[in-house]
Amino acid sequence: MDFSFSPEEERFRQELRAWLKENLPPGWGTPAFTMPKGDERIAFLRDWQRRLYEGGYLGLSWPKEYGGRGASMVELAIFNEEMARVEAPGPLNILGLSMAGPTIIVHGTEEQKKRYLPKILSCEEIWCQGFSEPGAGSDVAAIRTRAELKGDEFIVNGQKVWTSLAHIADWCMLLVRTDPDAPKHRGLSYILVDMHSPGITVRPLRQMTGEAEFNEVFFEDVRVPRANLLGELNQGWRVALTTLMNERGTASFGTQARFRIIYDNLVELAKKSTVNGRPAIQDPLIRQQLAQHFIDVELLKYNCFRNFTRLLRGGTPGPEGSILKLWWSELNQRMQETALALQGPYSQLMRESPWVIEGGRWQYNFLRSRGNTIEAGTSEIQRNIIAERVLGMPKGR
């Protein structure tokens, strides 16, 4: 594989670096900057996404006619790497950009593409993903939320859960059952639902980080125009797979760059921490642990490159995305655990404490990392996919 970039690609990187320098909020990356909380945080992130869009840096690989830049996959990779390098805030409409948009590009009608894609990019409309239900998580195809077609409208009744961003979302990628008599994968449809429709109730759920990032969503006789069907009636499983593959498979250059930064920060923390009265970085056991993390981050990097090469050769994200998802989510948990071990009893302090180390970011990330091996499919499910669909092993019973 050739790891070098063309002069045009290098120019793109330099322009982006200059743009980021100019446009990142004042004091970004230093203690002088504090991320606003609550509604102000949402407003800040919305504004940041709009800036990225106006700068021409969102929807890089999307077609130009829908507001994208029509750039190459390599430029997209460079963008993700540079954003991770300066630890820039991510765009607010992350589910719209990473899942709804790519799914609409593949399965949408011309009218749907024109209607939804530009507003995903500009952050005028925020998206959420309504797949999981109380009785259907890993086995998504077991969903029971019903949509009955009456005339030119669907009438939706049921409940979704763990719906990230539903409390601020304008639209939902909703997986519903439209034929209860068909085998479970064949009676599903994928509809685009206006979250401001009458009959929708959103109840936030608080996580152990203290944040309420996801929600329960209830649908009671919600009317959705038939025109909002994405793909064909009762063929929603195919459309849902596109969303799921994008959810698991798009991690690439940005992910490996972000993990390298977590690793470098961990080494800095080890230099500042003490074990048995001497710098932790000199402790043989800590050194072994750091060396193992370094190897694991390198493995992540080469797997990202392999995935990326497949995409460059015209492939869409496939089941191999599960290898990356499994690896990064479990590696993140291991590295966050090392960070807390390095802090000793200080690891019990949270960000409100004046004695907390590095603003409590490791504590927050440690708690948030527990969800990594559940969201976008649990580790067990990723192992099943790798075994059956990548390695071709026989299905378990």
Ligand SMILES: Cc1cc2nc3c(=O)[nH]c(=O)nc-3n(C[C@H](O)[C@H](O)[C@H](O)COP(=O)(O)OP(=O)(O)OC[C@H]3O[C@@H](n4cnc5c(N)ncnc54)[C@H](O)[C@@H]3O)c2cc1C
């Ligand atoms: C932070 C976060 C954000 C999320 N955001 C969203 C969202 O925006 N939209 C959305 O739709 N969902 C979202 N989810 C839900 C997520 O997709 C589900 O939690 C996940 O798919 C697991 O489903 P479940 O929680 O129902 O667990 P279950 O499916 O009930 O699984 C319970 C346990 O059984 C194991 N298990 C289940 N089946 C098998 C099997 N066949 N073989 C081996 N082991 C198995 C699982 O690995 C797990 O350990 C989010 C979850 C989290 C943590």
